[in-house]
Amino acid sequence: MAGQAIHLKKEILVRIIKAFLSDNFEEQTRLIPFAMRPKGMEVPYRCCIYKERAIIKDRTIAGLGFPIEEDDETVSLGTYAKRALERTEIDDKNLTVLQAACKGCATNRIYVTDLCQGCVARPCTTACKFGAVSIVNGKSVIDDEKCKKCKMCVNACPYNAIVKITVPCEDSCPVGAIKKDETGFASIDYTKCINCGRCTAACPFGAVHEKSQIIDILKAIKSEKKVIAMIAPSIAGQFPGNIYQLKSAIIKAGFDDVYEVAQGADITATNEAKEFVERMEKGDSFMTTSCCAGYNQLIKKHLPEIKPFVSDTKTPMYYTAELVKKEFPEAVAVFVSPCVAKRAESFENKNVDYVMNYEELGALFIAKQIQIMDCEPAKYAVESSKQARNFGFTGGVADSVKSALNDEESIKPCIINGLNKDSIRQLKKYATSGTCEDGCNMVEVMCCEGGCIGGNATINNQKTAKKLIEQLSNESKDIEKI
Amino acid sequence: MAKVEVKVCLGTTCFVMGGNNLQELNDIIPQKYGDKVEVMGSNCLGLCSINWEYSKAPYVKVDDEVVTEATVEKVLEVIDKKLG
Ligand code: FES
Numbered sequence: 001m002a003g004q005a006i007h008l009k010k011e012i013l014v015r016i017i018k019a020f021l022s023d024n025f026e027e028q029t030r031l032i033p034f035a036m037r038p039k040g041m042e043v044p045y046r047c048c049i050y051k052e053r054a055i056i057k058d059r060t061i062a063g064l065g066f067p068i069e070e071d072d073e074t075v076s077l078g079t080y081a082k083r084a085l086e087r088t089e090i091d092d093k094n095l096t097v098l099q100a101a102c103k104g105c106a107t108n109r110i111y112v113t114d115l116c117q118g119c120v121a122r123p124c125t126t127a128c129k130f131g132a133v134s135i136v137n138g139k140s141v142i143d144d145e146k147c148k149k150c151k152m153c154v155n156a157c158p159y160n161a162i163v164k165i166t167v168p169c170e171d172s173c174p175v176g177a178i179k180k181d182e183t184g185f186a187s188i189d190y191t192k193c194i195n196c197g198r199c200t201a202a203c204p205f206g207a208v209h210e211k212s213q214i215i216d217i218l219k220a221i222k223s224e225k226k227v228i229a230m231i232a233p234s235i236a237g238q239f240p241g242n243i244y245q246l247k248s249a250i251i252k253a254g255f256d257d258v259y260e261v262a263q264g265a266d267i268t269a270t271n272e273a274k275e276f277v278e279r280m281e282k283g284d285s286f287m288t289t290s291c292c293a294g295y296n297q298l299i300k301k302h303l304p305e306i307k308p309f310v311s312d313t314k315t316p317m318y319y320t321a322e323l324v325k326k327e328f329p330e331a332v333a334v335f336v337s338p339c340v341a342k343r344a345e346s347f348e349n350k351n352v353d354y355v356m357n358y359e360e361l362g363a364l365f366i367a368k369q370i371q372i373m374d375c376e377p378a379k380y381a382v383e384s385s386k387q388a389r390n391f392g393f394t395g396g397v398a399d400s401v402k403s404a405l406n407d408e409e410s411i412k413p414c415i416i417n418g419l420n421k422d423s424i425r426q427l428k429k430y431a432t433s434g435t436c437e438d439g440c441n442m443v444e445v446m447c448c449e450g451g452c453i454g455g456n457a458t459i460n461n462q463k464t465a466k467k468l469i470e471q472l473s474n475e476s477k478d479i480e481k482i
Numbered sequence: 483m484a485k486v487e488v489k490v491c492l493g494t495t496c497f498v499m500g501g502n503n504l505q506e507l508n509d510i511i512p513q514k515y516g517d518k519v520e521v522m523g524s525n526c527l528g529l530c531s532i533n534w535e536y537s538k539a540p541y542v543k544v545d546d547e548v549v550t551e552a553t554v555e556k557v558l559e560v561i562d563k564k565l566g
Contacts, residue, residue, distance in 0.1 A: 006499055007551070011537045036537075091555045240497050323523050362498030366536045372494050457499075 005206025007057060011036065013214065013363035016063045021367065025085065029064070030078035034056045058098045060207035065216065069187070077335045084215040085437045093193055093210055093341040097178075099185040101207035103300040110147055110154065113139045115161035127156035172202030174419045176300055179408035194297035194445050195454025196419065210340050210457070213354045214364070217334055221254040221355070224440070226331040227253045230320045231354075233262045233384075234338045234392025234452035235392040236288055236472045237465030238358050239365075243472060244377030250336075252375065253364050259337070262384030264320030265291075265391040265400070266479060271377050273404035273482045275409065276442060282307070285435045287442055288427075289397050291315045293341035296445025298419060306431035309443075316391060317342060321351035336361055338392070338455030341447060357457030385479040392452035393466050394418075398444035403479050420447030484566050486519045488557065489543040493526030501540035506554055511561075519561055 019028035034051035037043070042433065046052050058068045060077055064084045111424035112124075119137035125133045125140070132146035133153055140162070141210035154162045169178045169186055178199050186207065188199075200208040220227045229250050236243050237303045247258040268291055279287050290296065290311040297306055317335055324333045334354045335342055346352040355363075362453070364370065387400035398413035405411055414436060417421045428444070436443060453465040460468070487512060490504045491497075511521040529548060538550040541546045544560045 003553070010499060014536060137509055233505070240492050240494055314496060359498075364492070364496045366498055366530075369531055370494060373492075373525055461505070464502065464505055 006205075008056075009206060009209070010062075010359055010366075012056065012059050012063050013360055014058065014366045016212075017214060017218065017364055017367035018042060019081070020215060026078040029060065029081035030076055032060050032077060041188075050079070055098065057102060058100060060224065061208065062098070063212045063214070064094050065090060065211045065213055067091065067093065067211065068098050068209065069096060076217045081215075081423050087216070091212055092214060092344075092347045093188075093190055094340050095188055095193070095197075095200065096211055097188065098207040098209060098210050099187075101205035102180060102185045102205070102328055104205060105180070105185065106165050108149065109144060109165050110142050110149055110151065110162060110164050115159050116140050116157075117161070117285075119158070119285050121157040122365060123158065124153035124162060133325065152246055168202040168204060169199040169208060173199065174297070174424060178208075179196075184244070185223070188245055189435045192301060192450060194294050194419075194447070195303060195339075195341040196294040196297075198201050199369035200340065200456045209263040210343070210357065212360060212368075213343075214360050216357065217332075217354050217356055218254075220332040220334075226256045226328055227254070227334060228257045228259060228324050228328065228331050229334050229336050230261050230264075230317065230324065230352075231260045231336045232338055232342075232392065232452060233260070233265055233316070233389055233396075234455065234458070234465070235336060235398060235427075235467070237374055237453060237458045237468035238338075238388065239362070240370035241346040241375065242377065243353075244379065245372050245375040247378040247380065248375035249365060249368040249370050249372040249377055251363070251378070252370050253277050253361075253368050254330075258378075259320055259324055260315045260378070260384050261320045261383075262381050262388040262391065263314035263323065263382050264318065265388035266385050267319040267398035268313055268316045268391075269385075269397070269404050269479055270421050272311050273401045275311055275313055276401060276405070277482070280410065280441065284429065285439060288310050289401075289444045291391070292445055292447050293317075293345040293398055293421040294376060294419060295445040297341060297344055298424070299446070303424065303427060303431065304429055309431060315345065316388070317345065317352065318349060321349060325351045338452045339448065340456055359457045359461050363457055384476065386476040387479040388477055389473040390469060393462075394413065394449075394452065395444065397446075398442060400479055401442065404482050406481050411442050412438075412440050413442040413444060414438070416443060416445040417451075418454070419445070486515075486561055487545055488519060488521040488561065489524040489527065490521065490552075491521045491525075491527045491529070491539075491541045491543075495515065495526065495530035495536045496540035499536065499539035501552075502551060504540060504542060504554060507542075507557060508542070509540070510554065510558070514558070514560065515565070518565065553564075 015032045022028045025045045033056040062319045093329035116139045132143045332353045342356045344357045394417045402411050450462045530536045540552050542549040542552040
C-alpha cells in the first residue's frame, strides 16, 4: 500500500481514539473529515475537497468497525459513532472495501499496445490456445470474451507489445477471493477469503480496510472490567524500546495487564514436539504446523485434504487466552496482532474477546501521547523461551519444535514461506501424495512471506524487525526438552 | 565547514507514522556524504506534542530545519540544499 494511504489510515485511527477520549465522541467523530480537510485547504489527492472528505468518512466508518459497502451516505459519522458505542456484537467479516477508490483502477485484462508492429509471423495468434487473438487492420486485437488471461501471447510477442493490466488486489489474493466485478468495484467473497490481509497491503489506493474493534476495546477499558492485552511474539520488533517498556506503555494506555503470547508459544512448541514423535511412531510421513491463522483458514476453505497431516496442537493465542481466562474468568482478553487472520481465529475462540492490530496499538499510543522509550521496564509474570520468542518469523516455529525434541536429528523440517498459488499447489501435492519432498517430515507453514513480521498490520520493515526480535531472544533461556 | 547534523526521530509517534522507513538513512548518508554529514537517531524531538501535530510525523531535523512527513528523498533533498 502506498505510504500516503497508510499514513492516512493511521491518522484516522488516532482521530477516532482522540474523539472517544474527548467529552463528545459523536460530534468529534462527525468532524473528522472536516478537521483533516478544512475549508480552503489545498486538495492533496483527489478532484475536490468534498470528494476527499467523503473518502475520509468512508475510511472512518471502517475504523469504527462498520462495513463501508453498506453505507448509503445518509448516515452521519456521529450516528456511526453512537452505533459503535451501543453495539454489543462485533462483525465477523473482517475486511471492508472502499469501493470509491476502485474507480482509479483498470480491470484485469490483456491489452495490445500501440507497440504492435503487425508483424508477419504473428506469434501471438498461434500462441493463444483459445482463439482470442485476431488481426484487425494489420494489428492484433484480443477478444475479451474468449481471453483466459493466460499470458501466452504476452510472452510470445517479440516486441513486448502485449501487456497484462493487473488489478493489484486480485493479483495478490492467493485464493481468488477478491474480484473487481462488472461494475468495476472490488468485493470480497467471504466463503473463499482466508483473511490473509494480502489485499489490504497490495491495493495502491489503500481501499481494503480491516474493520477495527478499537471502540469496543476502549469501551471495555473504560468499564470496570479488567482488560488484558496478549501481545504476539512478532511485536518485539515493531516499536521503539523493548518489550518490558512496551508492557508499561500498554498499561499506561489503559490495560490492566500484559501477557506475552510467547508464553503460549512455548506450550504450542512442546505439544507439537510430543505430537510429532507420536505421529512418526505411528508411521505418518509428515506433519504440518498449525499455529498460523491464515493457513488454518486455507485448510478449512480450500485444502481439506491436508487436514490429516496437520498438527492438532492449538495456537499460541489459544493457550495464552486459556491461561488468562483461567486466572481471570471475568477479564476481557485482547489479542494484539500483526495480521487480520487472527481476527478470524478469535471468532472461533470464546476466550479471545477482541483483536487489536499493531497499527491500532500504535495509534492508541499516539492518541494518549505515550512514549515507549520513556516508560519504565516492567517484568512479565512468566519469562518465555528464546525459541517461543522467535515464533514470529519464518523458520522460528520449526526450530522451536526441533529444539524441544530430545532427538533433534529425527526431524527434517521444510518451510512454506508465504501462501501463494504455487505454494498452495505444493501443499496440495503433499496432501494427495502423502509425502513431501526430500525426506522432509515437518512442514512449517506461514501464510505471510517472512512469517508474522510480514503481517498486513505490521509497522516495521522485516529486516529490522527480525533483528530486534533476535536481540531479545538471544538473551532468553532455551526451551525445555519434552 | 561545520558538519551537517541529521536527527531522525525514533520516538513512538514518528516511528508509528512511518519513521521505520527512515532507518535506511543510517546507511545512505555515510555512503553518500562521507563525514560531511552526521546522522543519528533521537528520542522524541518534542515536535509531535506541539499542538498535537502527530499527523505531520515522522519528523527529521537537519540542523535546525524540520522536515515534516519525512521520507528518505525529502531528507536527502534538504541535505543537498544545505551543502549547496
Ligand atoms: S515522536 Fe517524533 S517528535 Fe515526538
